[in-house]
Amino acid sequence: MKKLSLVLLLLVQFKILLAQEHQQSKNYVAPTDALVQANLHKWQQLKFGLFMHWGPYSQWGVVESWSLCPEDEGWTQRKGPYGADYNAYKKAYENLQTSFNPVKFNPDKWVKAAKEAGMKYVVFTTKHHDGFCMFDTKETDYRITSTKTPYSSNPKSNVTKEIFNAFSKENFMIGAYFSKPDWHSENYWWPYFPPKDRNVNYDPAKYPDKWQKFKDFTYNQIGELMSNYGKVDILWLDGGWVRPKKTINTEVNWQKSITFNQDIDMPRIAAMAREKQPGLIVVDRTVAGPYENYTTPEQQVPNSPLDHPWESCITMGNSWSYVPGDKYKSANEIITLLIKIVSRGGNLLMNIGPGPDGDWDPVAYSRLQQVGSWIKVNGEGIYNSTAVAPYSEGSTYYTKAANSNTIYAFVISAQDAVILPSNITLHLKDIKVKNITLLGVHKKAKWTANDGTINISIPAALQTNNGLTQAAVFKIQY
Ligand code: GLC
Numbered sequence: 001m002k003k004l005s006l007v008l009l010l011l012v013q014f015k016i017l018l019a020q021e022h023q024q025s026k027n028y029v030a031p032t033d034a035l036v037q038a039n040l041h042k043w044q045q046l047k048f049g050l051f052m053h054w055g056p057y058s059q060w061g062v063v064e065s066w067s068l069c070p071e072d073e074g075w076t077q078r079k080g081p082y083g084a085d086y087n088a089y090k091k092a093y094e095n096l097q098t099s100f101n102p103v104k105f106n107p108d109k110w111v112k113a114a115k116e117a118g119m120k121y122v123v124f125t126t127k128h129h130d131g132f133c134m135f136d137t138k139e140t141d142y143r144i145t146s147t148k149t150p151y152s153s154n155p156k157s158n159v160t161k162e163i164f165n166a167f168s169k170e171n172f173m174i175g176a177y178f179s180k181p182d183w184h185s186e187n188y189w190w191p192y193f194p195p196k197d198r199n200v201n202y203d204p205a206k207y208p209d210k211w212q213k214f215k216d217f218t219y220n221q222i223g224e225l226m227s228n229y230g231k232v233d234i235l236w237l238d239g240g241w242v243r244p245k246k247t248i249n250t251e252v253n254w255q256k257s258i259t260f261n262q263d264i265d266m267p268r269i270a271a272m273a274r275e276k277q278p279g280l281i282v283v284d285r286t287v288a289g290p291y292e293n294y295t296t297p298e299q300q301v302p303n304s305p306l307d308h309p310w311e312s313c314i315t316m317g318n319s320w321s322y323v324p325g326d327k328y329k330s331a332n333e334i335i336t337l338l339i340k341i342v343s344r345g346g347n348l349l350m351n352i353g354p355g356p357d358g359d360w361d362p363v364a365y366s367r368l369q370q371v372g373s374w375i376k377v378n379g380e381g382i383y384n385s386t387a388v389a390p391y392s393e394g395s396t397y398y399t400k401a402a403n404s405n406t407i408y409a410f411v412i413s414a415q416d417a418v419i420l421p422s423n424i425t426l427h428l429k430d431i432k433v434k435n436i437t438l439l440g441v442h443k444k445a446k447w448t449a450n451d452g453t454i455n456i457s458i459p460a461a462l463q464t465n466n467g468l469t470q471a472a473v474f475k476i477q478y
Contacts, residue, residue: 027288028295028308035279039233040293043173043281044309045384045402046120047342050110051177051313051351053125053320054159055132056096056149059356064321065130068093068183071197086194094184097132097142101150102358105159107166110360115170117368118375118382122167123175123236123349126160126225129198131184135160135229139221142184164229175234176225180218180242180264187214199241203260215264222269226276233281235273236296240286247287255286266291296349301340305387311347312337316364322353328363331370332416335470338371338382339410343397345387370469377440378473381408393427407431409474418468426454431478439473441466 031037053064062079068090069076082089114122127133133143136158144159145152156162164174181198182188187210189195190202204211226232241254245261266284270291274280284291294309301312314337317326329337334350341348352364375382385399388407392398395412409426413419433449436456447456456474466472 028292029288029290030308031290031293033274033279036274036281036293039279039281040309043121043233043294044345044347046173047347047382047385048117048119048338049121049123049173049175049311049347049349050114050119051123051320051349052110052163052354053128053177053351054322054354055125055128055130055134056100057093057130058322058354059096059099060093061323061356062321063319064125064353065128065179065183068130069198070195093130094132094142097146097149099150100144100356101154102159102354102356103151103154105151105154105156105162105354105358107159107163110163111166111170111172113360113365113368114167114172116372118372118379119172119350119368120383121173121175121233122163123177123234124160124163125177125179127179127182127221128177129179129181129183129239131179131182131188133221135225137221137224139217139224140184160225161229164232168230173233174229174231175236176229176232177236177238178222178225179239180237181239182214182218185214185217187211187217197257198239199258200260200262204263205261218264219269219272222273223276226273226280232277233279234283235277235280236283236285237291238285240284243284243287247289249288252286297346301337302344302346305344305391306346310345311349312341313349313351315351315353316367317353317361320351320353322355322361324355326353326361328361328367330416331367331374332413332470334367334371335374336412339397339412339471340392342382342385343387343391343399343410374470377468378410378471381410381439381473381475389429390427396424396426398428405431405478407476407478409476410471411474412471413469416469417464418466418470418472420458420463420466420472422458422460422463424456424458424474426456426474426476427452428454428476431476433476433478435477437475438462438468439475440468445474 057064063075066076067078078089082092126135131142136145137143145157151157188200193201195201241258242262244263248255248258250256270282281293282291285296297312299314317328319326338348352360354360381399384402386402388398388400397410399408429452436445436447438445445456
């Protein structure tokens with residue numbers, strides 16, 4: 001009986017997994033604009049990007065925005081002296097603007113560290129759900145460049161501009177994260193009603209003028225970001241509950257609570273944005289359709305390759321926002337994630353939350369440095385690669401070079417120092433192997449290949465103390 005229920009449970013879980021993945025792929029709509037296609041193709045080769053969530057909330061070391069949201073969820077809990085009183089809390093949270101002064105902000109330092117680590121693009125929170133603008137908007141004074149914010153007097157106060165400029169100079173692709181919902185705007189959370197949950201707190205159909213104002217505000221802000229910040233490659237739109245009602249997928253739990261039609265007119269926004277930024281990749285997260293040019297599994301890695309462009313966004317610590325003493329993933333964990341994701345054809349967008357002083361936790365720098373040492377030896381199997389069957393077997397993962405007859409086999413190590421067995425067996429069908437080398441080791445490997453089974457023998461001297469870390473990479477030319 002027990003066994004039967006276990007089997008049933010597994011079957012149900014499997015079905016759910018299939019349903020999720022199926023749903024992701026089924027609704028993907030490939031862009032038809034040739035410039036967007038080209039940009040997307042370029043972006044897919046980059047594999048590794050830097051995500052940053054930053055705002056005045058970093059002063060409290062709390063979750064970004066969510067403690068303002070009157071939902072009873074684990075991540076919306078209010079803490080501190082005002083936690084017991086919602087209105088006092090919101091006031092104190094918004095008042096963080098008046099003490100935000102990240103004087104150590106130096107984006108060149110971030111670019112250097114990210115570049116060394118092998119990251120090739122950046123996505124920055126220009127505005128999160130709380131509505132605080134990390135750019136110089138004319139639409140509100142709830143922004144970093146307002147005289148209410150001490151940092152406004154600093155010549156680098158338009159931090160979005162500074163970040164985009166610094167990363168552009170090193171040829172990173174540039175992504176603007178922008179939250180469609182805005183919990184500070186009186187045209188989203190109208191102060192006449194108390195907010196009830198993450199959604200707009202009035203019925204846009206009943207108050208169309210108010211909703212129109214919100215649409216225009218959003219359109220104008222995105223217009224500013226697309227006009228005054230140099231080349232922007234990706235518009236990463238978060239807050240998927242702001243969507244036309246007809247696109248709601250009630251199979252997805254959090255979408256069940258969306259009662260109102262929250263259509264902000266994506267065709268108008270995208271047309272304007274692409275006029276200013278030809279070829280712009282638009283990521284209207286979870287709103288499957290022509291404006292979700294790639295999908296964004298969050299804090300997870302799909303179990304198998306997806307049939308469209310995708311990116312896993314994953315935190316280096318436990319939180320998107322800066323939390324003092326946060327526990328950062330080890331270099332081994334980060335590299336394992338990167339390899340898994342790339343072997344399934346995706347990109348890894350790894351988040352680091354800058355602190356209130358404007359710098360990262362030193363641990364983040366040290367992780368990036370370790371990742372960089374590995375990338376320098378093994379990056380040729382990561383960038384410009386595509387997924388190749390069988391994708392993985394055990395702790396071995398495969399990628400294929402896009403432009404040559406080369407497959408890379410990544411043998412992931414459970415610890416920092418790589419220890420290899422005397423013999424490694426790989427299964428790769430339909431190739432006639434010509435040569436196998438172990439990256440980072442200047443010795444030829446001995447191997448035999450028979451009917452899709454490749455045996456590599458590792459000499460004793462290479463099994464330990466081989467100088468390799470995190471994952472050994474075999475380059476297989478055919
Ligand atoms: C989650 C968080 C949100 C964050 C996003 C990044 O949805 O709730 O705050 O911006 O992940 O992907």
